[in-house]
Amino acid sequence: MFSFGHKSQMPDPADALRGRAEPLPTAERHFVNHEPLKGPYPPGSEIADFAAGCFWGVEKTFWNVPGVIVTAVGYQGGLTPNATYGEVCSGRTGHAEAVRVVYDPTKVTYQQLLKVFWEEHDPTQGMRQGNDVGTSYRSAIFTHSDAQLAAAEASRDMYAAELARAGYGTVTTEIAPAPEFFFAEDYHQQYLAKNPNGYCPIHSTGVKFSGSVEQMQEV
Secondary structure (H helix, E strand, O other), X not given: OOOOOOOOOOXXXXXXXOOOOOOOOOOOEOOOOOOEOOOOOOOOOEEEEEEEOOHHHHHHHHHOOOOEEEEEEEXXXXXXXXXXXXXXXXXXXXXXXXEEEEEOOOOOOHHHHHHHHHHHOOOOOOOEEOOEEOHXXXXXXXXXXXXXXXXXXXXXXXXXXXXHHOOOOOOOXXXXXXXXXXXXXXXXXXXXXXXXXXXXXXXXOOOOOOOOHHHHHOO
8 A cells, every 4th residue: 555654755556646648737828938838849949857846946947048948847757647736746646846948959058958957956865855855856857869868967977076075965866768748737837927926945055067068968
């Protein structure tokens, strides 16, 4: 039987919630920049998926990056199709709170997005960020190409060295090919633009990523 005291452990497939066939409804366009939330995206654009704790604040950070076309929040890396927020928070889906970043690679590189990702949160905390505890708050990079995978792994190794010098422990960030991204409920999309006084703490370590784009490409 699944124990609700073990939200920090990935659920066994036999215990995972079944979910549903239909996607959760969302608005058609981004609340801030009015770009199509689910596409079609401009020719030449690329996708990056990140999980770094509460997705409200992470999404806001990325939609403010020049060169980012659109962002969306969703659930990724688990077992339950089209899960709801409540189901994800139960620990019985295995999903992380993820942010999809659609970007123009001629204006911002994947390596630059990785720098933003690492500096945004504490990637040494395992299945949590601060007081937010559970599998849904884990750190993860879900990649869309071999080049993204190589860059993500190289950046992890570089930032792990920076964190170690600053006295932090082992990086626990999951890096894996991107599984299906399930868009979260509409009220979560661009939440901090719709609710400017909303609470979503940032758990940055304050350690700057000093590795260069060139180093991340030399893999």
